[in-house]
């Protein structure tokens with residue numbers, strides 16, 4: 366009965382016999398051979414336990430296939446291993462890697478691979494150019510430990526990377542990495558699509574957007590939501606986590622951050638320099654970082670690119686779900702909520718310098734200009750509908766408070782309003798700050814309000830506002 370290792374070695378030996386073009390004399394005969402275990406993100410192959418170098422055979426396949434970029438959005442990904450990011454490869458410093466790049470027969474394009482872990486021209490690219498339905502072999506020695514990006518480098522290079530052709534290869538140092546409880550693979554990248562973010566259907570690559578470096582999508586592990594909800598990475602309270610973080614780009618630099626965690630250790634740029642107590646670490650396009658932290662309390666920890674519109678508007682958001690016992694000393698959760706009353710509306714002002722208003726020639730123009738002022742200063746609370754928000758901001762449409770005394774509304778704009786106020790039979794107890802607007806703009810916005818949402822009409826003039834402001 367042969368062991369699995371013996372079978373693998375036998376299999377490799379047969380493969381070598383079948384080959385006539387490979388240069389066997391370049392192999393180090395003494396090294397034991399093994400087949401690399403490749404994983405799909407966020408999974409990472411297990412730590413290497415052997416204490417000696419080996420000849421590691423990597424079989425990686427390039428595949429072009431349609432997949433999900435976001436809900437309702439599909440994209441024709443070009444990939445290593447049929448997944449984006451490509452399979453994670455794990456070897457040891459001093460290993461000799463026999464690399465087989467296999468381009469699937471259904472591919473329309475030739476592909477190759479540039480591994481940043483390779484010392485040699487093109488990082489392997491010049492030796493691995495492979496037409497559809499063909500296979501290339503080359504070998505390299507993993508001289509430098511570290512976490513390295515690999516990517517396709519076939520022209521047009523940017524397009525091959527933009528379509529999903531990148532992944533990570535870890536070269537463990539000879540002495541290994543310190544043991545941790547959980548290891549995960551997280552890789553950021555951008556997509557440039559014909560349609561804007563969320564536009565449904567099969568979206569083709571947009572070269573113009575890629576040239577301008579304005580992506581529609583910035584994602585972790587190949588698609589929007591690849592690491593949220595049921596797909597979140599997980600840990601238990603008290604565990605040490607190690608994230609192998611890569612950035613495929615093709616253009617953007619990542620400001621990698623986990624909300625509510627501090628990285629105990631960061632292997633800066635995936636190399637041997639270790640920094641401590643880091644909030645956010647830069648991950649260059651075509652670069653990496655290894656971050657380690659202990660999770661002390663349960664909850665959902667949001668993983669982001671802290672260039673924050675990418676996180677909340679373009680998809681660069683993942684989740685780490687930690688389960689276990691609470692620790693109220695480390696983090697209490699909300700202990701109290703109470704009403705906070707500032708000393709008076711008059712001392713709070715919205716800080717925007719009064720600017721020259723367009724001077725309205727008549728009431729119709731005043732209403733028109735006033736609408737713009739309303740949208741910029743009032744609509745966030747009182748809403749475009751003028752209906753306010755129940756329990757928080759009173760309505761301006763049909764408001765007896767406003768319509769019974771329009772002059773009083775000038776006071777409210779000039780001085781703010783705080784404390785209880787009854788509007789159309791409903792009590793509100795909030796704070797409206799004084800608004801810093803020119804007399805002209807105040808007149809315009811009040812006139813707009815009086816003439817909107819079936820209100821009674823009427824006009825507030827610049828002179829009336831000026832008079833109120835000067836205390837008359």
Ligand code: CU
Nearest residue numbers: 476517519525
């Ligand atoms: Cu390619």
